[in-house]
Amino acid sequence: MTNALELTAPVDTLAMEFTRVFDAPVAALFRAHADPDLLARWLGPHGLEMDVTEWDFRDHGGYRYVHRTEHGAFAFNGTFHTVRDNEFILQTFEFEGAPDMVNLEYLWFEDLGDGRSRLRGRSICPNTDARDALLSSGMEGGMTEGYEKLDALLAAG
Template structure:
């Protein structure tokens, strides 16, 4: 079963918000975000090769990774400010192709019972131009594909 990915960008805000439900327990959903070997299997759209240089998934940890396709390589980095197991992550996110455009991202991991969970997120951009650039970049399609891959992965855990 494929669950719907919902992305909104409320007018007159710097925020983007999303929700996505998964047919897997919250512990498995959280683990798929915490373990770099699992992250490489689902983060990003299909057709991209992912390499992780750093993935220190804990409060005050950091990350840096790259996605690569025939047209180039795209690097991202950030800091995990707060990580609470199976519950919450607060992190920064920066696309290195747009330096100094750092987003503040919140993710809530919700146990829905019956072996189901929900991921809810909010990303706050530094300005409306940065937010609109992300929205027009194909980000929504990439997130949709990534979460479809995550569904497939969660079915094997």
């Protein structure tokens, strides 16, 4: 079953917030965010290939990955500020095609019981133009497709 993505951009803020329920235990959902091999299988819309070039998943560690499409390669990087297993990730996120436009991202992992979990996120952009550019770029569709791939990955165990 695919659960709906709820994505909002509260007026007069630099934030985007989302919520998504998964039919999987919180530990499995967290692991899919922590393990670079799993992450590469679901992050982003259909039709992307993803190469994780750097991955140090711990407090003050960092990451870099590249998405490849028929339109070219798009690289992203950031720093993991805080990682608490099965509970919380605080990280930065930067599209290398827009240097100095670094987002601060919060991810909360909630155990709903009965093998279900909820992911809540908040991304704070450096300015409203950056936020609005992300929202108009098809980000919501890409997140929805990525989470559909994540559903399949979690269902497969």
